[in-house]
Amino acid sequence: MSGIRSVARGIGSYLPANVVTNADLAARIDTSDEWIVQRTGIRQRHVAAPGEFTSHLGLKAAERALAAAGLAAADIDLIVLATSTPDQTFPATSATIQAELGITRGAAFDVQAVCSGFVFALATADAYLKTGAFQRALVIGAETFSRILDWEDRGTCVLFGDGAGAVVLEAVETDAAKGRGVLTTHLRTDGRHRTKLYVDGGPSSTGTVGHLRMEGREVFKHAVGMITDVIVDAFAATGESAESIDWFVPHQANRRIIDASAQKLGIAPEKVVTTVALHGNTSAASIPLALDLAVRDGRVKPGDLVLLEAMGGGFTWGSALVRW
Structure with missing residues (x-):
C-alpha cells in the first residue's frame, strides 16, 4: 500500500567559530574540566559572536541542507523553525531566514518547545506535507542560548551552547511498508x-x-x-x-x-x-x-x-x- 511520506532529501548544520572549553569556563567561574565532564560529558561548546543571531546560524544550516539535497531555495514552500532564542519577539525568525534565502512563496513560522523543538517542528512539517498543503519543507533547529545564560551560575552556564541544524523534507509517494x-x-x-x-x-x-x-x-x-x-x-x-x-x-x-x-x-x-x-x-x-x-x-x-x-x-x- 502506497502513500505520501515526508522524505529527507538533505541535511546541514552550522556551529559558530568561537569555541569555549571547560578550561575557559574554569578561568571565569568556580568549576573545573573534571567536574563538568564527570557530570555531563561536555568538553566544549560554541558561542555566537557579537552580532551573530539565531537567524544567521539557521540560515547557514539551511543553505548547507539545500546544497546537500541538490535543491534551490525556490524549491521550498514551507519553513518551520524550532527556537527558544528568536532574533526578536516578532516577526518570527523563520521569516528572516525565508527572506534571506529569497523565498517569496509558501509559509514560514516558528515553533517553541525548547529542547524538544526540532522533533515538534519535524512532526509539524510532516503533517503539513502529508496533507498536500506543501511540497518541500525546511525544518530548522537554531539557538543562541548563550544570550539567555547567567554566566555566574555554574549549574547552567556550563551546559549550553549555540548552533543550528536543518533538514529538507519532500512529500513523496512511497511504499508505506518499506519506503523512506x-x-x-x-x-x-x-x-x-x-x-x-x-x-x-x-x-x-x-x-x-x-x-x-x-x-x-x-x-x-x-x-x-x-x-x-x-x-x-x-x-x-x-x-x-x-x-x-x-x-x-x-x-x-x-x-x-x-x-x-x-x-x-x-x-x-x-x-x-x-x-x-x-x-x-x-x-x-x-x-x-x-x-x-x-x-x-x-x-x-x-x-x-x-x-x-x-x-x-x-x-x-x-x-x-x-x-x-
Whole structure:
C-alpha cells in the first residue's frame, strides 16, 4: 500500500567559530574540566559572536541542507523553525531566514518547545506535507542560548551552547511498508513541570529577556522516564524495536541521560550517536547537529532506520522514527 511520506532529501548544520572549553569556563567561574565532564560529558561548546543571531546560524544550516539535497531555495514552500532564542519577539525568525534565502512563496513560522523543538517542528512539517498543503519543507533547529545564560551560575552556564541544524523534507509517494521517510512521531507536554526548567523573563511578565533557570536534579529524574514513554509508543506504532533500529540520535543534553535512556530501552551503545562532548546542549539544534555529523561521517546511510528523541522545558518531549 502506497502513500505520501515526508522524505529527507538533505541535511546541514552550522556551529559558530568561537569555541569555549571547560578550561575557559574554569578561568571565569568556580568549576573545573573534571567536574563538568564527570557530570555531563561536555568538553566544549560554541558561542555566537557579537552580532551573530539565531537567524544567521539557521540560515547557514539551511543553505548547507539545500546544497546537500541538490535543491534551490525556490524549491521550498514551507519553513518551520524550532527556537527558544528568536532574533526578536516578532516577526518570527523563520521569516528572516525565508527572506534571506529569497523565498517569496509558501509559509514560514516558528515553533517553541525548547529542547524538544526540532522533533515538534519535524512532526509539524510532516503533517503539513502529508496533507498536500506543501511540497518541500525546511525544518530548522537554531539557538543562541548563550544570550539567555547567567554566566555566574555554574549549574547552567556550563551546559549550553549555540548552533543550528536543518533538514529538507519532500512529500513523496512511497511504499508505506518499506519506503523512506518519517514513519511516526509522538509528542507530549506536561505543564505541571514548567518551573523546573524555564527562563525568568518575558515580554508579558517582566518585559525583559531573562535568564535560564533549572532544577537540575528534578530534570534528570524525569528525563529518562519521559523519553522512554514516547519511544515505546513509536515502536508500538510501527512494529519496530530497539533491535531493528540502526541508529539512535537523542537530544544532546547530558551524557548520563543519554546512556541511561539507551540502557533502559535496550539500545546497543554502538547504535547511539553522541556529540554532547563537542557542543554541549544546543537545545532545538542538538538533534540535527548530531544527525548531520553522523550522515557526513558515513554512519547514517540511505535506508537506515533512525530514532530521534528529545525532552525540554515545559516539560515537552517527543520522538520520531525516520527511514533515512
